[in-house]
Amino acid sequence: MTQVMLNALVVGTTYALIALGITIIFSIMKVVNFAHGQLYMIGGFVVYYFNVVFGLPFWFGLVMSFVIVGLLGVAMELFLFRPVMLRVKREEVTMLLAMGTAVFLESLALIVFGEKQRGVPPIATGVVDLFGARLPTGRIVVIVVAAMLIAALMAFIGYTKTGRALRAMAQDREATALQGVNLKWLSAMGFGLGTGLAGLSGGLLVAIFAVHTGAGTAISIKAFLMIMIGGAGVLSGAILGGFVLGFLESVGYALLPGSLTFLIIFLIVICFLIVRPNGIMGKPWG
Amino acid sequence: MISQRQRHVARNRALLLSAAFGAIVLGTAAQAEETLKIGALGVMSGPFAGWGGVMCQTFKSRAGMWNDDGGIAIGDKTYKIEVVCVDDKGDPKGAQTGAEKLVSEGVKYIQGPNTDSTAESAKTVMEANGTINMPYAFSKSLYKAPASQSILGMVASYQVGPVIYKWLMENKGVKKIAFVSENNADPIKQRDEGSVGAKALGLEVVSDQETYESGTTDFFPILTKVIGTSPDHIVLSGVSPSDVGPLIKAARELGFTGTMSTETGQDPKAIYEVAGDASNGFIAAGGASTDSIRSDFMVKFIERYTKDWGEWNDVAGLYVYGPEIMIQTLQSVGPKALDDTEAFKAALDGFVGKNPFLKDGGELKYVGRTDYGQPRQVSVPIVVQQVENGEYKPLFVGKLPD
Numbered sequence: 273m274t275q276v277m278l279n280a281l282v283v284g285t286t287y288a289l290i291a292l293g294i295t296i297i298f299s300i301m302k303v304v305n306f307a308h309g310q311l312y313m314i315g316g317f318v319v320y321y322f323n324v325v326f327g328l329p330f331w332f333g334l335v336m337s338f339v340i341v342g343l344l345g346v347a348m349e350l351f352l353f354r355p356v357m358l359r360v361k362r363e364e365v366t367m368l369l370a371m372g373t374a375v376f377l378e379s380l381a382l383i384v385f386g387e388k389q390r391g392v393p394p395i396a397t398g399v400v401d402l403f404g405a406r407l408p409t410g411r412i413v414v415i416v417v418a419a420m421l422i423a424a425l426m427a428f429i430g431y432t433k434t435g436r437a438l439r440a441m442a443q444d445r446e447a448t449a450l451q452g453v454n455l456k457w458l459s460a461m462g463f464g465l466g467t468g469l470a471g472l473s474g475g476l477l478v479a480i481f482a483v484h485t486g487a488g489t490a491i492s493i494k495a496f497l498m499i500m501i502g503g504a505g506v507l508s509g510a511i512l513g514g515f516v517l518g519f520l521e522s523v524g525y526a527l528l529p530g531s532l533t534f535l536i537i538f539l540i541v542i543c544f545l546i547v548r549p550n551g552i553m554g555k556p557w558g
Numbered sequence: 559m560i561s562q563r564q565r566h567v568a569r570n571r572a573l574l575l576s577a578a579f580g581a582i583v584l585g586t587a588a589q590a591e592e593t594l595k596i597g598a599l600g601v602m603s604g605p606f607a608g609w610g611g612v613m614c615q616t617f618k619s620r621a622g623m624w625n626d627d628g629g630i631a632i633g634d635k636t637y638k639i640e641v642v643c644v645d646d647k648g649d650p651k652g653a654q655t656g657a658e659k660l661v662s663e664g665v666k667y668i669q670g671p672n673t674d675s676t677a678e679s680a681k682t683v684m685e686a687n688g689t690i691n692m693p694y695a696f697s698k699s700l701y702k703a704p705a706s707q708s709i710l711g712m713v714a715s716y717q718v719g720p721v722i723y724k725w726l727m728e729n730k731g732v733k734k735i736a737f738v739s740e741n742n743a744d745p746i747k748q749r750d751e752g753s754v755g756a757k758a759l760g761l762e763v764v765s766d767q768e769t770y771e772s773g774t775t776d777f778f779p780i781l782t783k784v785i786g787t788s789p790d791h792i793v794l795s796g797v798s799p800s801d802v803g804p805l806i807k808a809a810r811e812l813g814f815t816g817t818m819s820t821e822t823g824q825d826p827k828a829i830y831e832v833a834g835d836a837s838n839g840f841i842a843a844g845g846a847s848t849d850s851i852r853s854d855f856m857v858k859f860i861e862r863y864t865k866d867w868g869e870w871n872d873v874a875g876l877y878v879y880g881p882e883i884m885i886q887t888l889q890s891v892g893p894k895a896l897d898d899t900e901a902f903k904a905a906l907d908g909f910v911g912k913n914p915f916l917k918d919g920g921e922l923k924y925v926g927r928t929d930y931g932q933p934r935q936v937s938v939p940i941v942v943q944q945v946e947n948g949e950y951k952p953l954f955v956g957k958l959p960d
Contacts, residue, residue, distance in 0.1 A: 385870065485603075486800060491773070526779065
């Protein structure tokens with residue numbers, strides 16, 4: 273059971289990191305970014321290229337995954353979502369736009385990166401034995417870095433002027449604008465921060481998993497599931513949702529036949545949403 | 559060196575896009591030479607792109623070699639080969655519409671699809687329109703009468719699985735075996751067939767019900783349970799190219815020291831890049847591209863494929879048998895087979911071609927009478943190999959029954 277709980281901790285931490293980016297974009301833009309998984313995938317490839325192809329340190333690649341995918345997000349906000357949202361108020365249009373972007377990015381990635389799965393050399397070697405359970409050192413490093421990134425993001429959102437402005441914009445755009453905040457700049461920055469986090473997750477996790485061009489869709493679905501559980505648009509809810517899904521997945525695989533695990537998870541989520549449609553920590557949408 | 563290669567890939571892909579764009583712009587300009595259109599229908603995007611995408615690239619590279627040599631002679635005419643690739647996205651409906659699209663373009667010969675569900679779906683179109691296709695799917699109903707239009711392009715999992723298990727019993731002392739697969743129809747079917755085969759050999763199957771969802775990134779949870787049953791050997795049934803490396807890596811990190819294998823085509827370099835030294839000893843069934851058995855012609859094909867697509871993928875060494883036997887048979891039957899696949903089918907029973915890919919040569923023919931009651935399988939050699947530092951080392955080479 274120790275191994276199962278350790279598995280839940282690792283899966284939960286990685287999921288929490290993945291969920292943060294999608295919930296930031298949702299909170300400030302009210303856009304469900306279905307291209308989140310594809311941005312995660314691009315982040316993984318950015319690290320692969322810097323680390324394996326160009327021979328630069330993994331950590332430099334990781335920084336670049338945040339920068340490059342963040343800038344891609346800024347471009348998406350400026351040239352795709354902003355013009356559409358200025359003209360159309362219906363939320364499903366932005367969802368369709370996000371889905372179209374996801375398909376486009378995946379197809380483009382297949383042409384640019386090819387069909388093969390990619391991995392990077394291990395960032396740490398060895399395995400730690402914890403009460404009979406095995407935890408590879410690489411996973412420990414990833415969990416620690418992911419936890420530090422989550423803490424840094426929470427501190428940024430909670431205690432900096434820009435973070436407070438982002439929170440204010442998420443609560444009331446008009447009131448925030450009346451306070452003299454430049455919403456155009458802040459929207460682009462917030463979108464870039466959200467996509468940058470997707471890239472950072474992909475970049476960090478390629479160190480212990482692998483990446484391929486078809487990885488995005490499943491990640492998007494799981495990220496969406498996490499913020500539905502935790503509460504869309506709430507940062508702490510996304511973290512909680514990530515850990516809940518990670519726990520359900522790890523314990524489910526341990527106790528149930530594999531084919532039933534996600535069936536039961538989806539059933540639990542459906543029943544939970546009937547009782548609490550805004551998620552554990554969520555607020556009504558809109 | 560690698561970055562140069564990457565630039566080369568990007569340049570080739572850009573050239574391909576430019577060529578496609580040019581073709582659209584210029585339309586159907588009059589051409590002096592005859593063109594033979596062949597289809598490639600398979601899953602060319604998503605986690606399984608390593609199968610259908612490579613199949614398409616393989617056919618294009620082989621066609622490029624034929625075209626560079628002036629084309630292929632069928633009867634009195636010489637034809638340049640044009641390969642039309644259609645991505646079915648691994649979706650049965652996509653396979654059906656893709657097959658219809660190819661048929662509507664006048665294509666009579668198609669390589670693919672890559673899975674049971676897509677091949678079964680495309681079968682209705684193939685049978686109704688008299689189109690020959692070469693699936694990489696193992697469902698026997700595709701190849702047994704009354705079906706007649708499909709020819710299995712590789713060794714089926716139920717043919718190679720027991721061969722691998724028997725070898726493991728005799729050489730590695732394997733007694734307990736576990737199967738793990740993705741929660742999808744094709745891998746589950748292969749798992750069930752593998753489990754039956756293992757039991758028939760006298761192996762104790764300690765786990766054959768564990769599955770993971772498509773898109774799983776962390777395999778620790780599922781493998782914790784499988785390894786908990788203490789198997790000597792784990793079979794990754796029908797595993798997709800995107801999952802094989804992470805599965806091997808996770809199993810070794812969890813302390814599994816036994817052997818592992820799969821019956822599907824995999825690229826050893828990609829596995830090694832993800833799993834590192836943990837991948838050494840992983841057993842897979844593959845093509846004929848390993849150094850010790852390949853011919854000079856296979857080396858030329860590898861060079862061509864690498865030039866076209868940036869890097870070699872060992873799965874191409876399996877797929878290249880499809881175009882080869884298809885074209886050799888067409889040349890043998892003559893022009894009547896170009897429009898009438900009945901003539902092509904009539905020749906399957908007695909056709910004997912040359913295998914240009916093996917150092918020792920040998921025949922290239924249609925087998926499958928034992929398993930399907932009619933010659934509906936390409937005589938691909940059974941090459942069982944293991945990964946060693948990113949390369950395949952053959953363990954043994956076998957022959958399919960007639």
